[in-house]
Each structure stands twice: as C-alpha cells, then as structure tokens.
Amino acid sequence: KQEVTQIPAALSVPEGENLVLNCSFTDSAIYNLQWFRQDPGKGLTSLLLIQSSQREQTSGRLNASLDKSSGRSTLYIAASQPGDSATYLCAVGGSQGNLIFGKGTKLSVKP
Amino acid sequence: GAGVSQSPRYKVAKRGQDVALRCDPISGHVSLFWYQQALGQGPEFLTYFQNEAQLDKSGLPSDRFFAERPEGSVSTLKIQRTQQEDSAVYLCASSRGRGVTDTQYFGPGTRLTVL
Numbered sequence: 001k002q003e004v005t006q007i008p009a010a011l012s013v014p015e016g017e018n019l020v021l022n023c024s025f026t027d028s029a030i031y032n033l034q035w036f037r038q039d040p041g042k043g044l045t046s047l048l049l050i051q052s053s054q055r056e057q058t059s060g061r062l063n064a065s066l067d068k069s070s071g072r073s074t075l076y077i078a079a080s081q082p083g084d085s086a087t088y089l090c091a092v093g094g095s096q097g098n099l100i101f102g103k104g105t106k107l108s109v110k111p
Numbered sequence: 112g113a114g115v116s117q118s119p120r121y122k123v124a125k126r127g128q129d130v131a132l133r134c135d136p137i138s139g140h141v142s143l144f145w146y147q148q149a150l151g152q153g154p155e156f157l158t159y160f161q162n163e164a165q166l167d168k169s170g171l172p173s174d175r176f177f178a179e180r181p182e183g184s185v186s187t188l189k190i191q192r193t194q195q196e197d198s199a200v201y202l203c204a205s206s207r208g209r210g211v212t213d214t215q216y217f218g219p220g221t222r223l224t225v226l
Contacts, residue, residue: 032212044204091153097215098159
C-alpha cells in the first residue's frame with residue numbers, strides 16, 4: 001500500500017529565506033506527483049504537477065523535483081514571503097487517477 | 112464561476128441523520144473525485160467517476176456512504192445514519208481527462224460536523 005510521508009510537519013522561517021519541503025513515498029510505481037497548498041478553511045490549490053517521466057517542474061519561485069527510484073520529491077521555495085504561509089501537501093497519483101496524500105507541512109513565514 | 116463549487120460549505124447534523132453533499136465540477140471535466148479530510152490529516156480518497164460511471168469506490172468507509180453522478184456533471188455524496196467519526200471536510204475535485212495524468216482542481220470543501 002502506497003504511503004506518503006512529509007517532513008517536517010511544521011516549519012517557521014523568516015521572510016526572504018529559501019526553503020525545502022520534503023516528500024517521500026514507498027511505492028515508486030506512480031503516474032505523477034502533485035504539490036498543493038491549502039489555506040485554513042479553504043480547498044487545495046495545485047502548485048506543480050510532475051509526470052512520472054519528468055524530473056522537475058518550475059513555476060515562479062517554486063521548483064519541484066522528482067526522483068522516482070528513491071521515492072522522493074522536494075519542493076523548493078525561493079525568497080519566501082509571508083503570503084507563502086500555508087500547509088503544503090504532496091500527493092502521488094495512482095492508477096485510477098486518485099491521489100494519495102501526505103499529512104502536509106505547515107509553513108509559517110515571519111515578516 | 113470557473114472553479115469547482117461545493118454546497119453546503121458547512122453542515123451540522125445530529126447523529127443518525129442523513130446528509131447530502133453536492134459538487135459542481137468545472138464544466139466539461141470528465142473525471143470527478145471525492146476525498147475526506149480529517150482534522151490535521153491529508154485528504155483520503157473516497158470514490159472516482161469518469162463521466163457518469165463510478166469506476167472506483169474502494170475508499171468509501173462503509174455502506175452508509177453513497178455517491179452518484181447521474182448525468183456526468185454534478186455529483187452528490189450521501190451519508191446515511193451519520194456517526195461522529197464521519198465529521199470531516201469532504202473535498203471534491205475534477206480533472207479534464209481520465210485523471211491519470213491530469214491536474215486535479217479542488218473545491219473549497221464541505222465541513223461536516225456530526226453531534
């Protein structure tokens with residue numbers, strides 16, 4: 001059974017710092033991997049989608065990498081801002097398209 | 112609106128009541144997913160539709176949970192005889208194609224509280 005783990009569970013950084021969020025998964029037979037952000041009381045916003053054949057994706061200050069063989073993904077956030085404060089969720093895509101999520105990393109960026 | 116919408120946003124039910132949660136996916140999206148998110152946890156898959164066909168319901172926790180999408184657009188998740196452990200946020204997501212490689216777009220969720 002696929003299991004997704006995110007480390008750390010919570011992270012607090014000063015504004016302007018570069019940071020890395022980690023995600024690991026137990027079964028490398030994935031179709032894709034998505035990173036989401038979730039604001040309190042809100043739904044999930046898709047940040048980046050990496051297909052199984054890809055190694056990384058970039059969007060603005062965000063860069064996500066995927067290493068299927070080692071079962072790892074990282075989300076790099078450059079020059080963090082207070083508006084980046086949210087919970088970040090990693091999810092791997094199964095054979096039917098359903099997503100298997102980690103528990104998330106709660107990020108707080110202090111001004 | 113252009114996004115996924117869900118109603119109601121909040122629902123309080125007494126234990127034993129039946130509830131119905133609605134999802135309006137993005138127009139034209141083929142795939143629709145329901146997830147359950149308990150407090151402090153990541154979402155967990157419940158069920159998946161491709162158009163009107165329910166292709167996977169392996170995540171439904173019991174036979175009290177039932178989902179339908181009769182015309183391939185709007186979907187309803189019904190929970191019969193609600194229990195306290197059903198309290199959670201129920202998220203709906205849709206994607207353009209079959210869903211295996213597509214981005215899933217999520218609605219704001221319905222927060223269900225069972226007293």
